[in-house]
């Protein structure tokens with residue numbers, strides 16, 4: 645990165661942290677753009693860092709008897725296959741990988757083409773279809789992250805939306821990979837009635853960001869974002885609710901590290917706070933409401949903004965394993981139309 649770029653990035657991040665209110669982060673970023681202000685973040689900071697674990701003798705659904713976590717990878721980077729997958733396998737963890745269909749198989753050079761959107765994955769090698777298919781066959785979930793990872797879904801024509809949303813599902817199917825789950829590039833469109841309607845026609849669930857915990861009853865988010873009592877998609881006003889089955893809220897691991905300049909030690913503390921945050925809301929064996937959905941991007945030693953080093957990723961996965969967390973695949977999600985809440989099916 646050039647010196648000018650470093651200075652600009654630093655200035656942007658300083659603005660992102662200190663300007664009041666929710667603001668748009670200007671740097672290219674693949675998953676989440678909106679960050680709560682520092683006050684909101686501190687309110688969301690979870691103080692219970694007890695690293696002990698509950699008994700993990702199985703059980704899912706409302707009576708889940710242990711702490712749980714979900715792991716997501718966005719944008720289809722090759723490093724997710726070469727570096728993250730072996731760590732997941734070591735612990736038997738299953739994750740969800742959100743793939744951009746037209747990017748699959750592209751080399752770093754091809755990803756640098758002018759036809760590729762300007763985002764954090766520009767110039768970064770992608771997985772091949774062989775890689776993606778191998779993940780799928782080994783029990784990982786594959787989700788759609790559109791055809792081209794464009795920024796402006798809220799301004800697209802009907803046919804463009806059909807291509808990016810429905811077309812990307814068909815693209816996966818054409819490669820032997822059925823999916824029910826979608827993720828919004830740049831979070832764009834998650835609160836737009838037209839976009840959400842399209843997403844709901846082709847998918848059962850969709851993921852957005854950015855909050856440390858997802859609440860299965862969509863009921864405990866900061867009042868600044870949501871005053872929902874359940875996960876109904878539409879508010880009485882006709883607008884889209886903050887969290888619902890088409891806006892399942894993930895936590896961008898990389899975004900927090902960038903926004904708060906965390907070193908690895910600070911980031912690990914933050915990680916532990918986030919994944920342990922469920923203790924405040926869940927009663928093991930009785931009720932489950934809060935789950936962290938951890939969103940990663942690159943897992944490599946590039947030092948890029950949206951990259952987690954291989955050793956640090958391994959340290960975080962080890963933490964989950966050693967502390968009795970059960971890592972659940974998003975494929976286990978179910979929606980209850982009567983209570984308007986999410987849950988996990990028995991596995």
Ligand SMILES: [Zn+2]
Nearest residue numbers: 674675718719
């Ligand atoms: Zn993305």
